[in-house]
Amino acid sequence: MIKLKEALLKKEQEDEMVKKRVLEIIEKIKKEGDHALRQYNILFDGCKRENYLIREEEIQKAYKSISETTLDDLRFAAKNIEEFSKRQKEMLKDMKEQELLPGVFLGHRAIPVDACAGYVPGGRYPLPSSALMSIIPAKVAGVKRIVACSPAIKGTNCIHPATLVAMDLAGANEIYAMGGSQAIAALAYGTESIKAVDMIVGPGNQYVTEAKRQVSGEVGIDFLAGPSEVVVIADSTANPTVIAADILAQSEHDPQARGILLCTDERIGKETIKEVENFLKELSTAEIAKVAWENNGEVILFDTIESAINFCNEIAPEHLEIQVKNFDEVVPKLTNYGSLFVGEGAAEVFGDYVAGTNHILPTMKAARYTGGVWVGTFMKIVTNQRVTEEGLKLIVPVASRLGELEGLYAHKLAADVRLKSSIL
Structure with a gap:
């Protein structure tokens, strides 16, 4: 192996100051809700909106402010993303009950999450493509409530019109003009005007990434992107x-x-x-x-x-x-x-x-250990079981012995009682 051109800089260590700052922002959002969100949006983006939910008239204005060519391009991209997502979803089907052992029936269901959010960056460049990528697979998955957010253009109260149009084309139910780690905190914990979601996806800067890391577990995330x-x-x-x-x-x-x-x-x-x-x-x-x-x-x-x-x-x-x-x-x-x-x-x-x-x-x-965002990101594979009297005779003795082996005697009891009583 010969390096014809070598990187000059080594990967930077995680910035402890970023961790600390993001934690402060999250805690303030949790305590003060909309008041803190407005403070941070003014501080970081110069956005002075009182209400962060984008109104229908703002969406229509955005459509009128972009060219027909841009609109056609967004629709072309959206159609392809949607079609591929639909084909992927065909791979995620419910598995009807199957008899694994005599009297032991197992299966699974593919269920979409109830509410998700797509974070769309808007710092260095407007990224309407990211709106399509985060929202369309969620829509195809069947998510009932899809939230989208992006920071306002610096010094204004407006999301970039192309990004706003992309969010609408993709099928977002709610769109908010907010960005940064404060937006991640608002989506994870909710505020007076914003209901929390179950999952947050989408790329962002180091503050957004750190915020996703800190709220992970409280909500689901796709992954931490660098x-x-x-x-x-x-x-x-x-x-x-x-x-x-x-x-x-x-x-x-x-x-x-x-x-x-x-x-x-x-x-x-x-x-x-x-x-x-x-x-x-x-x-x-x-x-x-x-x-x-x-x-x-x-x-x-x-x-x-x-x-x-x-x-x-x-x-x-x-x-x-x-x-x-x-x-x-x-x-x-x-x-x-x-x-x-x-x-x-x-x-x-x-x-x-x-x-x-x-x-x-x-x-x-x-x-x-993981792939990218796809329709399956927004779906849960949840299992189910049903056991008949015939199945109990097969599995109770084994479950009972394993419960005793682990010292979990209520586990053993919960198995044994099903043979000793006439519950079926």
Whole structure:
């Protein structure tokens, strides 16, 4: 393994000051509700709204303020996301009672959560695509109450119109102009004007992520998301220009974003570095992308594609692109990633916007144990059992002995009593 381009900065340790500040905000929201929410919204966003619920006339105004092309694009993306979510939901079916043992019937139901919230960032850029990604799968899942929120544009009382339209198109039942850790606290614990939800999904900055960490357990969350990241595995057949563009597409998100190339051809690696530098000369977001590339970007040369695959599985990237000749041999060996993009035509940006797969994905190696947001995120698989007299004769003696083994004698009693009484 040879590093043709190495990251300059190591991953920063968790900021204790952020933890402390977020805890203060959460506690204040819990105690003071809407009053504290208004204080923080004024402090952080300059939003002076008295009522954070977006009214219907505001939504209609947003529709009128965006172009027909933008509206058509949002509808196109929404349709694809919805269709893919519907096809995913077909995999989540109720399992009717099945007789596992004589007289022992088991099954499960797939039940949507009652209420969820989609947090849509609005800091550095408006992100209407994130509204579609968080709300549409919940709608398809059958969630009855879907809440959406996003911070107001700095110094105003309004959510970005494209984001607001996307929230409405996606099917949100309630939309609130609020952001930051104070919004997460309000959604988790409720205020006088906002009813708490059961689950919160969606990306955000370090304060939003820390707030989700602190309220997790009180409500469900998708996962803790960090800076965006992409890994590209490439052999000699890959296109350095395409790779460079895809790396920069991640790098422009945030100064902490990561773009990594794992290649088996030195020429591809060096040409990609050159192409990145060329693009940065003209890229309008170069101020951010250049910092991310210089500090966090890596190009690593491997002797074999197997070595690159093994290294990638250890990284467990959010986005993984493979630009290799024999991709059908490579794909089965890849086990840790948020979303996979196969071949030169499968740009990560398509996953961000229009292909139909979700772009709310695990970062910081979380892909080792979870996938991204999908229709199943909003559904619970809950089991059921029914036992006849025939089944009791089979399982009571075993359950009784195991209860006694563990010293839980009421467990033993609860099993034994079912054979000793005529309850059936």
